Amino acid sequence: MQTANVHIERYDPESGACRTETYSVELKENDTVLQALLRIYEERDSTLAFRHGCRGSRCGQCVLQVDGMPRLACATRARDGMTLSPLKNLPSLRDLIFDRSAVDRRISSQRLYVMPPIQAALGELSVPEAYGRLIGCLECYGCMASCPRFDWRDESFGGPYVFVRLALLHLDPRDQEDRRAQARALGVDECAGCSACRCVKGIAIRRDAIGMLLGQES
Ligand code: SF4
Ligand code: SF4
Ligand code: FES
Numbered sequence: 001m002q003t004a005n006v007h008i009e010r011y012d013p014e015s016g017a018c019r020t021e022t023y024s025v026e027l028k029e030n031d032t033v034l035q036a037l038l039r040i041y042e043e044r045d046s047t048l049a050f051r052h053g054c055r056g057s058r059c060g061q062c063v064l065q066v067d068g069m070p071r072l073a074c075a076t077r078a079r080d081g082m083t084l085s086p087l088k089n090l091p092s093l094r095d096l097i098f099d100r101s102a103v104d105r106r107i108s109s110q111r112l113y114v115m116p117p118i119q120a121a122l123g124e125l126s127v128p129e130a131y132g133r134l135i136g137c138l139e140c141y142g143c144m145a146s147c148p149r150f151d152w153r154d155e156s157f158g159g160p161y162v163f164v165r166l167a168l169l170h171l172d173p174r175d176q177e178d179r180r181a182q183a184r185a186l187g188v189d190e191c192a193g194c195s196a197c198r199c200v201k202g203i204a205i206r207r208d209a210i211g212m213l214l215g216q217e218s
Contacts, residue, residue, distance in 0.1 A: 001026045004080035011092045034073035049095035060140025064096045070142035072200045087145040102152035112165045115177045131171040146198040158186035160197040160205050167209035183213040
């Protein structure tokens with residue numbers, strides 16, 4: 001056991017106040033950030049708000065920023081002195097919880113699902129190899145926090161998660177829309193000189209999604 005200080009950026013929607021609070025917590029070797037948060041919640045402060053679900057890197061619910069980088073809390077080792085904050089570039093609801101609806105709205109407004117409605121199960125069709133590398137996306141929206149261009153209020157730019165979704169649709173043999181044209185309309189050309197996207201699951205967003213939408217397949 002080691003006593004660690006954990007700094008947490010908190011937000012109170014009732015007062016609009018933001019503050020950083022430091023908690024002292026006992027950490028075991030190999031404890032994750034999520035285990036540290038649960039211990040703080042149970043032993044120090046039950047008003048702390050954060051999300052989690054599967055505890056095994058499958059649901060994406062626990063995504064947050066650790067020292068400024070998007071991470072899954074359940075898959076990141078906790079350390080003394082770490083700073084936890086909600087995903088930037090997205091509106092905060094309370095403490096470490098951000099508002100997913102800011103991105104959810106784009107999925108319906110941009111029709112980011114197979115069009116026309118599914119005719120065949122994908123399992124019966126062959127898909128390009130790149131599809132298999134992208135389909136592991138958890139839809140956690142963590143990558144949106146790594147993008148210097150994305151702003152949830154600006155609908156003219158899709159952002160990394162939207163480009164991953166468009167790339168998956170482009171590679172899906174059932175989809176009949178022109179997803180490359182849609183990506184261009186959502187500003188993918190602005191990515192030409194950038195490679196800042198980071199995925200919490202290690203998906204190569206710049207190469208496998210954006211590069212493919214830009215016609216830069218390697
Ligand atoms: S390449 Fe850069 S600008 Fe484009 S989505 Fe990724 S981080 Fe954002
Ligand atoms: S690409 Fe990665 S970071 Fe972005 S939503 Fe999917 S799993 Fe999350
Ligand atoms: S709790 Fe499900 S991915 Fe972390």
